Amino acid sequence: MAEIAQEEHGKKGGKRKAKKHSTSIDMTPMVDLMCLLITFFMLTTAFAKAKVMVITMPEKNKDQKEEKQPEISAFRTMNILLTGDDKVYYYIGIADPKKPPLPALVKTDFSKDGIRKVLLGKNKDLFTKIAEYRDLRLTGKLIVADTTADNEIKRMKKEDKEGPIVLIKADDKAKYKDIVNIIDEMAICNIASYVVVDMSPVEKTMLTTAPK
Amino acid sequence: MTPMVDLFSLLLIFFVLTASFRPTEAKMVTTPSSVSEKQAPDKNIMTIYIDSAGQVFFNIDNGKDSTTHFREDILKQMGERYKITFTPKEITTFGNLSSFGMPLKDLKAWINAKDSKEKEKLQTGIPTDSIDNQLGYWIYYSRITNPAAEVALKGDGNANYMVVKKVMDLLQENKVNKFNLVTNMQKEEVKLSDLPK
Numbered sequence: 001m002a003e004i005a006q007e008e009h010g011k012k013g014g015k016r017k018a019k020k021h022s023t024s025i026d027m028t029p030m031v032d033l034m035c036l037l038i039t040f041f042m043l044t045t046a047f048a049k050a051k052v053m054v055i056t057m058p059e060k061n062k063d064q065k066e067e068k069q070p071e072i073s074a075f076r077t078m079n080i081l082l083t084g085d086d087k088v089y090y091y092i093g094i095a096d097p098k099k100p101p102l103p104a105l106v107k108t109d110f111s112k113d114g115i116r117k118v119l120l121g122k123n124k125d126l127f128t129k130i131a132e133y134r135d136l137r138l139t140g141k142l143i144v145a146d147t148t149a150d151n152e153i154k155r156m157k158k159e160d161k162e163g164p165i166v167l168i169k170a171d172d173k174a175k176y177k178d179i180v181n182i183i184d185e186m187a188i189c190n191i192a193s194y195v196v197v198d199m200s201p202v203e204k205t206m207l208t209t210a211p212k
Numbered sequence: 213m214t215p216m217v218d219l220f221s222l223l224l225i226f227f228v229l230t231a232s233f234r235p236t237e238a239k240m241v242t243t244p245s246s247v248s249e250k251q252a253p254d255k256n257i258m259t260i261y262i263d264s265a266g267q268v269f270f271n272i273d274n275g276k277d278s279t280t281h282f283r284e285d286i287l288k289q290m291g292e293r294y295k296i297t298f299t300p301k302e303i304t305t306f307g308n309l310s311s312f313g314m315p316l317k318d319l320k321a322w323i324n325a326k327d328s329k330e331k332e333k334l335q336t337g338i339p340t341d342s343i344d345n346q347l348g349y350w351i352y353y354s355r356i357t358n359p360a361a362e363v364a365l366k367g368d369g370n371a372n373y374m375v376v377k378k379v380m381d382l383l384q385e386n387k388v389n390k391f392n393l394v395t396n397m398q399k400e401e402v403k404l405s406d407l408p409k
């Protein structure tokens with residue numbers, strides 16, 4: 001404003017004083033505006049995109065219930081029961097009320113030495129295989145594309161005949177984070193086959209007598 | 213002054229170009245963490261929010277480009293089903309909004325609500341019980357209108373698993389068997405030497 005006023009004054013005074021104008025303009029309002037805009041964009045931008053964990057549930061096919069299910073060996077079957085309070089129970093084998101005795105529940109938790117140790121112990125062969133393969137890639141001894149590596153790991157999991165088949169069951173006291181945690185453990189321990197299923201009545205009664 | 217202005221312009225241009233706006237969410241949801249590094253798709257996604265109290269909220273986007281108006285189409289079908297007529301203006305407004313969670317009879321009030329506080333008050337969760345299974349219909353019409361949409365479940369870690377299971381069952385009834393569970397990334401590594409002997 002001051003500059004404009006000066007200009008007018010100069011005009012009035014005639015052309016004698018051909019005053020040299022300053023080339024710089026006042027940038028303060030522009031800077032103010034930019035500050036505001038930057039703050040606005042910084043606050044509204046979502047930088048980290050949400051990460052997702054993909055889980056595929058068994059299809060609910062009511063018509064095929066009668067069809068014979070493929071037999072799986074009992075000692076490979078590992079049942080994990082979740083019942084809230086960060087408690088994890090597991091047992092090996094099948095709990096069949098017609099064939100007593102019922103397997104004993106073992107209590108553990110979500111810590112590093114808890115369920116993970118059990119799963120790693122059961123899945124040692126496959127885990128070693130996949131970890132060695134990943135190491136080869138990390139150290140640069142094996143150079144393959146990401147998709148090829150993923151397919152290779154998928155193939156290893158498919159061919160695995162030793163690792164546990166994990167059945168994850170949660171009762172009505174379980175929290176959503178328990179399920180996410182346990183599926184996460186499956187991913188960490190490279191478990192080839194696991195599934196989330198409903199808890200049977202026998203298992204519910206087993207839980208009532210389980211160690212607290 | 214000039215270097216500062218230069219820097220500001222650069223920053224501003226950077227933010228303008230990278231901005232992807234955070235969608236407004238009906239309720240704050242604290243997701244549990246996992247090691248997964250897979251990114252959620254940002255288009256063609258149906259998101260179901262479950263908060264710690266077990267209330268369910270729903271969101272679906274309008275599709276990859278501006279020619280499709282999935283939200284508007286779904287609302288029209290829902291209106292027909294529950295005999296509630298929405299004015300064209302309400303339908304367009306709904307198309308531009310995001311996640312919501314209320315019985316359909318309150319939806320009109322939510323669309324027409326002036327400020328966000330009023331809107332928030334109306335977010336009481338979509339009924340999921342078997343007598344009035346509105347979430348089921350929302351999912352059903354979404355699946356019919358946009359079969360390509362993937363499903364993301366954004367549940368609060370403290371939500372009861374039974375609520376999540378109910379939502380998953382509803383989705384499975386509509387032939388969705390693959391779920392994207394939204395989680396926070398948290399690195400966790402097990403080395404070969406950690407293996408128990």
